[in-house]
Amino acid sequence: MTTAEATGIEAGRDFIRDIVQADLDSKKHAQIVTRFPPEPNGYLHIGHAKSIALNFGIAQEFAGKCHLRFDDTNPTKEEQEYIDSIQNDVKWLGFDWGQNLFYASDYFDKLYGWAEMLVKSGDAYVDDQTQDEIRLTRGTLTEPGRNSPFRDRSVDENLDLFRRMKAGEFANGARVLRAKIDMTSGNINLRDPVLYRILHAHHPRTGAAWSIYPSYDYAHGQSDAIEGITHSICTLEFEDHRPLYEWLLLKLPVPSKPRQYEFARLNLTYTLLSKRVLTELVRGGHVSSWDDPRMPTIAGFRRRGVPPAAIRDFVKRIGVAKANSVVDVNMLEFSIREVLNKTAQRRLAVLRPLKVVIENYPEGQSEELDAINHPDDPSAGTRKIVFSRELYIEQDDFMEIPPKKFFRLFPGNEVRLRYAYFIKCHDVVKNAAGEVIELRCTYDPATKGGNAPDGRKVKATMHWLSASHSMQAEIRIYNPLFLTPSPDAGNFAAEINPQSLEILTDARIEVAVAQANAPDAIVPDVMQFERQGYFARDPDSTPEKPVFNRTIGLRDTFAKEVTGKS
Numbered sequence: 033m034t035t036a037e038a039t040g041i042e043a044g045r046d047f048i049r050d051i052v053q054a055d056l057d058s059k060k061h062a063q064i065v066t067r068f069p070p071e072p073n074g075y076l077h078i079g080h081a082k083s084i085a086l087n088f089g090i091a092q093e094f095a096g097k098c099h100l101r102f103d104d105t106n107p108t109k110e111e112q113e114y115i116d117s118i119q120n121d122v123k124w125l126g127f128d129w130g131q132n133l134f135y136a137s138d139y140f141d142k143l144y145g146w147a148e149m150l151v152k153s154g155d156a157y158v159d160d161q162t163q164d165e166i167r168l169t170r171g172t173l174t175e176p177g178r179n180s181p182f183r184d185r186s187v188d189e190n191l192d193l194f195r196r197m198k199a200g201e202f203a204n205g206a207r208v209l210r211a212k213i214d215m216t217s218g219n220i221n222l223r224d225p226v227l228y229r230i231l232h233a234h235h236p237r238t239g240a241a242w243s244i245y246p247s248y249d250y251a252h253g254q255s256d257a258i259e260g261i262t263h264s265i266c267t268l269e270f271e272d273h274r275p276l277y278e279w280l281l282l283k284l285p286v287p288s289k290p291r292q293y294e295f296a297r298l299n300l301t302y303t304l305l306s307k308r309v310l311t312e313l314v315r316g317g318h319v320s321s322w323d324d325p326r327m328p329t330i331a332g333f334r335r336r337g338v339p340p341a342a343i344r345d346f347v348k349r350i351g352v353a354k355a356n357s358v359v360d361v362n363m364l365e366f367s368i369r370e371v372l373n374k375t376a377q378r379r380l381a382v383l384r385p386l387k388v389v390i391e392n393y394p395e396g397q398s399e400e401l402d403a404i405n406h407p408d409d410p411s412a413g414t415r416k417i418v419f420s421r422e423l424y425i426e427q428d429d430f431m432e433i434p435p436k437k438f439f440r441l442f443p444g445n446e447v448r449l450r451y452a453y454f455i456k457c458h459d460v461v462k463n464a465a466g467e468v469i470e471l472r473c474t475y476d477p478a479t480k481g482g483n484a485p486d487g488r489k490v491k492a493t494m495h496w497l498s499a500s501h502s503m504q505a506e507i508r509i510y511n512p513l514f515l516t517p518s519p520d521a522g523n524f525a526a527e528i529n530p531q532s533l534e535i536l537t538d539a540r541i542e543v544a545v546a547q548a549n550a551p552d553a554i555v556p557d558v559m560q561f562e563r564q565g566y567f568a569r570d571p572d573s574t575p576e577k578p579v580f581n582r583t584i585g586l587r588d589t590f591a592k593e594v595t596g597k598s
Contacts, residue, residue: 046352048086048293052094052263061262064096068122068129069252072102072236073109075322075329076121078343078364079298079305085347086295087265088127099259100129103136105251107235115236117322121330125340136251137237139258143246144198146254146284147209147227151190155283156227157183158193159210166208170215170223177215177223197230200243204230209244213279221276225249253277257286264290267297268356298350299358302512303328306521318528319513325581326513326532336510337558337568337583342371361512368584372558372566377405377412380450380495381561381580382540383507385424387470387499390455393421398501401451401481415544418501419452424540429494430471432460439491441471448493450562454479495562502540505578508570509534546578558583 055061066087070076076084091098100122104110122129136143150156159166159180171177185193194209196202209228217223227250232243253276256264264277271294281289298305305328313319313327322329325336333343346367350359380403398420406412425441434442441447446456452475459472478485482493511532519527545559558568565585573579 047354048263048265048295048352049090049093051293052090055262056094063262064091064094065099065260065262066091066096066265067099067101067256067259067261069099069101069103069255070118071106071109071248072104072111072114072118073106074114074307074311075117075327075331077305077307077310077328077330078300078303078333079328080121081125081330081343082298082347082350083265083267084122084125084127085344086352088122088129090263090265096262097132098127098129099132099134099261101134101136101255101259103248103252103255104235104237105136105245105248106231107233107245108231110236112236117331121334124334125330125343134255134259135237136246136255137235139251139255140238140242140246142258143251143254144244146286147246147250148191148194149285150211150227150283151194151209152187153283154187154212156209156211157185157190158197159183159208159224160206161208163205166210166226170220173220176217177220179215180210180224183212183224194228197228197244198242200232202230204232206230211276211279213276219272219275221249221273222279225276249273249276250280253280253290253292254284254286256290257281257284257288260288261290262288264292266292266294268294268354269297270294294354296353296356299356300328300364301358301361301517302514302519303361304514304519304521304524309521309524312524313513316525318525325508325510335570336581337566338368339371339375339558342368345371358518365584369566369586372560372583374408376558376560376566378403378407378562379542379545379559380417380497381505381507381542381545381564381567382424382426382495382497382502383509383536383561383564384427385497385538385540386427386430386468388423388425388455388496389470389472390421390423390475391472392474395421397421398498403451417451417542418498419449420498420500422499423449423496424499424502425471425494425496427468429492430457430468432468440494441473441492446490448479448482448490449496450493451482452480452496453477453482454484454490497540497542499540501543503543503546503578505539505541505546505580507536507539507567508579508581509536510582541578541580545580546575560586 052064068084068087088098159182161180169178197207208226210224210226213222213224215223226247228244228246231245234240274292277292314322319326323331323335325332346364398418400416401419402414403417404414429440431438431442441457443457446454448454454476455473457471457473460468461470463469513532514527515529516527558566560566566583567580568583570579570581
């Protein structure tokens with residue numbers, strides 16, 4: 033089986049794939065080489081999944097290869113935790129880089145040597161201005177920049193200063209190395225961009241070996257060239273950086289000349305994919321961690337129980353375009369439901385229990401009933417569930433004074449218990465506060481299996497669990513993190529949904545649910561709790577106290593609650 037078959041990714045058509053095909057047809061490249069180049073300064077999010085699927089997918093479809101390269105040029109924000117998480121995420125999505133794992137830090141010596149060449153050729157200079165002074169003299173979209181007073185230093189002086197920067201003689205921010213291009217250019221990225229800055233910081237891989245670090249713009253293109261990347265695929269915000277990318281490749285004796293192509297990044301409703309915002313959500317305590325199931329990180333989706341096939345399907349559905357747009361999050365949820373509906377076995381769970389006593393069922397007696405594991409997959413078989421005198425049903429399945437068209441349980445009404453019997457409520461028990469805490473019911477022994485021999489019909493079928501043959505569990509219900517479809521990244525905290533997480537501590541689950549979701553399972557089995565949604569075991573779960581996350585509901589209710597529209 034090929035990797036493409038294993039991941040379910042099929043060859044599609046888009047403008048980037050058309051370019052790749054044309055390059056192969058014209059013999060421009062003998063083999064396609066792409067790369068996914070994350071900066072290890074945070075966890076990957078759903079937007080990165082689109083880039084991962086595109087880069088690795090193209091390599092698979094055109095018999096090429098895709099590198100995983102960490103552009104680790106800023107040690108103050110990079111951690112080994114992020115490197116490990118990124119590798120885990122890529123593999124979890126179903127892709128593999130094989131032997132092609134690289135780091136920009138692998139090329140620090142070569143990048144420095146090329147920077148000296150730019151100094152010697154008069155194409156780079158050392159600037160003593162502060163960061164604020166450089167920003168003020170760079171100009172605007174309508175006004176040209178102004179030359180630095182240090183722009184005309186001699187080659188010898190620049191080379192001496194740059195080497196002393198490397199030797200660690202100067203403090204952070206004292207000097208930078210800038211390319212000498214054009215301070216009047218209409219493209220601000222060509223107004224003498226910074227190539228190196230002084231940074232006395234410990235690097236996760238190179239330690240304290242360096243006191244200067246290359247900028248992302250400088251390291252990125254040259255790393256592509258060193259690795260022989262044929263198609264450098266990135267999102268649209270880098271379109272204005274392409275002239276700098278090409279200027280550097282032209283000025284330096286690089287071993288290859290990659291070509292950069294841009295595509296539209298992923299934007300989702302009710303979601304922010306800014307790495308800055310995601311970092312602040314974690315550090316500000318708005319979420320518990322990077323893998324909090326409310327986060328749009330790949331780790332968050334995994335913990336929530338979203339299958340990787342659903343993310344791949346979603347990415348395939350939205351396609352690859354040249355223009356930015358916003359995708360309705362319902363499209364992602366559709367892909368999740370599509371996959372889980374086919375794969376998730378069915379189980380019973382009562383999230384908000386209300387006790388029911390079947391008064392005419394013998395005390396101390398119980399019986400096993402057959403329950404199907406998947407209605408559309410006979411090969412999934414059946415399992416046993418236990419019926420007894422004391423049961424639990426959902427609180428929402430009972431109303432003492434029901435409105436019209438409420439067909440579930442109320443005094444005097446008869447309903448079907450799934451897989452079991454017809455029951456009828458005749459009495460209600462309340463506590464001192466007037467809250468309903470128990471129902472007294474009777475059952476019809478002739479309706480075993482859920483059908484009446486006399487042909488009478490009921491209008492509701494309800495799920496249930498035996499009180500003595502079920503387990504207590506904690507259920508975590510997740511809703512969108514933000515209240516508005518287009519949250520403001522500048523004021524995101526004000527738009528956080530206060531009901532994004534609801535924790536139910538007294539839920540009841542089948543014993544079979546806990547057994548199938550053992551804490552040592554590598555990938556939690558996602559199950560459909562009938563009438564409730566899809567749920568997966570959380571890493572916090574223990575044999576004594578199972579914890580389950582709701583992956584997704586059976587249908588979208590959040591939009592209706594917020595906007596009044598389904």
